[in-house]
Amino acid sequence: MNINMKYYIVTICAIFIALGVGILVGFNLNYDQALSKQQSEVLESFNTEFESLKDKNKNLHSQIEDLNGELDTIKEFVDKNIDALTQDVLTAKNTGIILTSENNDYSEIVEDLIKKANGTVSFNIIVKDNINKEDKLSEISMSLNKTFESSSDVINYIVECLNSAKNYDQLYALENLGVIKINNLDEKKYQDYDSVVLLGELTGKDAKIKFDQKEKIILNKLKENNKYLVAANQSESDNTILKLYSENNISTIDNINEGIGKVSLTNLLKNQNVVGHYGTSDVSTEIIAYEK
Known part of the structure; x- marks a missing residue:
């Protein structure tokens, strides 16, 4: 069977293309794994910060309720004693x-x-x-x-x-x-x-x-x-x-x-x-x- 030069050229090109695709796929797999890891770390950080903010918000609401209670007590006292205070x-x-x-x-x-x-x-x-x-x-x-x-x-x-x-x-x-x-x-x-x-x-x-x-x-x-x-x-x-x-x-x-x-x-x-x-x-x- 006679194999001409054109066949060699096509075969060599196919090999190099296959190698290139393999390298690219391997690189992307490694990159995707690194990116996925980075995204997970960021999301984990967000979740941690969110939980911290929720705790702070809960504490602030509690403080506000306490302060409003104290303010209501002060208002009630002043209203009852306004003549004496002025x-x-x-x-x-x-x-x-x-x-x-x-x-x-x-x-x-x-x-x-x-x-x-x-x-x-x-x-x-x-x-x-x-x-x-x-x-x-x-x-x-x-x-x-x-x-x-x-x-x-x-x-x-x-x-x-x-x-x-x-x-x-x-x-x-x-x-x-x-x-x-x-x-x-x-x-x-x-x-x-x-x-x-x-x-x-x-x-x-x-x-x-x-x-x-x-x-x-x-x-x-x-x-x-x-x-x-x-x-x-x-x-x-x-x-x-x-x-x-x-x-x-x-x-x-x-x-x-x-x-x-x-x-x-x-x-x-x-x-x-x-x-x-x-x-x-x-x-x-x-x-x-x-x-x-």
Whole structure:
């Protein structure tokens, strides 16, 4: 049988291809075994870490439950003893109250607290939303024979009236014009206030815009007059406004309707030298303000 050169070439190529495939398969088998081992080690490490995290999480949940139990006990104690804890704390202190939400007036909580702590409520007023409306600005300008072009002009005038014993009638004129509501106004001491509690709520995407148009102007004007400021709302309130106040270096309390919030407020108004954020919300950094 004659075997030509072409047969030798094909045979040799087949041998080399077979050798190459064998080498490649062997290499892949070794590589797959190494990779599989590495993957097993990684997965084992993950499982170990996961079990560790589960244990830590379980311990944290247990700690949180214990802390919540302790907090509930503290709240219950403070609620039962609020009068004793705040008695005479605000003696000789004159405090004003400004509410910026027309539809939810909880200023009576603060007013009652100040009086029970033997303090004086210099004034309790609501600043209404219409102070930046053109028709209202024109009405005020015409009635008071002054020029009011913006909400800033009206707020500045309100604060100026609160700072002067001669403007008692002017404040009632502003109420008659519908830009403020007077819940309480101490005829003899309204201008002698040293602190102001700012109350109110804001929600929605335009909260920052509304804040800049009213609340920020109020706080800036009061700061110019060296008044100590505390912003407060109730525990069920939206805390958007407190976040905005905190960004302006104002003390905040997120639970003024609770005993620990009331203790915080009286201590802050007594000392007037602390800027902090108190309560149990994400805005707060401490649970209660106390005299250190």
